[in-house]
Amino acid sequence: MSTSRLSTFFPALAVLGSVTSLAVGTSYAKQLFPLIGAQGTSALRVGFSALVLLMVFRPWRWTTSRADAGTIIRYGITLGVMNLLFYMALRTIPFGIAVAIEFCGPLAVAMWSSRRPVDFVWVGCALVGLLLLLPLGHGEPLDPAGVMFALGAAVCWAMYIIFGKRAGHLPAGHTVSLGLCAAALVVVPVGVAHAGMALLDPKILLFGLGVAIVSSAIPMSLEMMALKRLPKETFGILISMEPAVAALLAMGLLAEHLTPLQWAAIGCTVVASVGSTLTAKRAVPLVPGAPA
Template identity: 55%
Template sequence: MSQEPRRPSPSPFAVPMLLAAMGSIQVGASIAKGLFPIVGAQGTTALRLIFSSLILLAFWRPWRHRLTRQEARAILVYGAALGVMNLTFYLALARIPLGIAVAIEFTGPLAVAILSSRRPIDFLWALLAIAGVLLILPLSGAAGALDWVGVFWALVAGTGWALYILFGQKAGASVHGGTAASLGMTVAALVVVPVGITHAGGALLNPSLLPPAIGIAILSSALPYSLEMFVLKKMPARTFGVLMSLEPAIGALAGLVFLGERLAVTQWVAVGLIIAASVGSTASSRKA
């Protein structure tokens, strides 16, 4: 008699860990934007992933675990998606505000939430989140000032984010979370570093970039992705995806505090809708 697929076991720490991961990423993104004039978005992404992978490799020592072919394939795809997501998000961030870039990128995990939903109530929270995302985007009066190349890169980043969720859960299902995160980050670095070197060249060797690069690596990659790898093992993909709707709100706040990027009133209303969708999703998930 076949057994039912194992579902992620619930944990009271999963939601706080996910919130901490999202906050850390947005603070790191705010710091990273300050490096764009020096080494560009490509060079900044390369520095971030180099130091992130080194930190994670030293901490988790993944070489102690021998991967099966299936595990290695999942980690390769997960790492490639991670690299594309980080690179294209920084390319978007170089052209559009942080809160808007995150909101557009959120179309990826939102699609995961909708496509993997099986209960009518989940569609309600997803629709509420969609309304928030639409409001937070300057689709009307301010749309002319929005760089649509940045919008394109944010959409590509959203696709990478969706793949990261799906393959990250597969990678973390049978492999220790730290092992999957460290190996995935190494793959991401191998994908992005050649692009960064091609764009920034010798500027990447500037010693003054070392402190902020290490800070970005810890805040934007090493810490949050390690947390998320554990969270992915503790909640369904659809719940993870809808909870990530908090990301535009946190991004907007980080952009306001650290970059002076102000949102319109309607966009702050959108933040409230997105938070309501997240709270509703969490509550209905607990009842289930």
């Protein structure tokens, strides 16, 4: 294999590894829900992720201006709320579907940045996918509360990208590690209030640390490596596979079997995401560590 092909193959493999690691970690995180709830699980995931990335990136090495600190705090709060809402959605709707709904956030940002006629095709495709998933009485309706939590996570993901763009001049490790600290200050108190002393069980803490590493630390590191070596368009296409990968892994790890209509909805979301990436007038900054 030529050097040029290798330089594209390995970063692409890193993105797919990131998507897979995120899906596996989130699937295992769901197993903690009966013990500490979605709130407690989110607290462990975000809290441990912040600690791990602080040790890895050591953000105190950089000077942070007051303006940058404000941007990072907003970025982190949005990240924390997004994670919490997403885990709340997972209580009652399948993992793959929650990811597909949440993808509406970055899709909206990508399409708004272009607003060309072809984008209406992708908007229509995304809307079809969303309508197939909404609890409107067709097929097996999803839990309305779960759908609303997923839609809230989608809004937060859109805001997360916007705030991440404003912090784009800072080192990625600096932004993500400090942002996760701000996220932890939002999510951990909610988890403690809900789960209480159960969070201090050594087995739960160890499981939570594993979830944080597999669903946050590893994916973020792989994505940041890939972003430095791949065109943003290629990265966007690969990351668009996330809803399908999540649905497939959830089928094996969580026994969450979707209906043909729900698979069609996920397919519409993937097509809309790939299409908007391919036809984007200008690249929208992609921030590592987004969702689930």
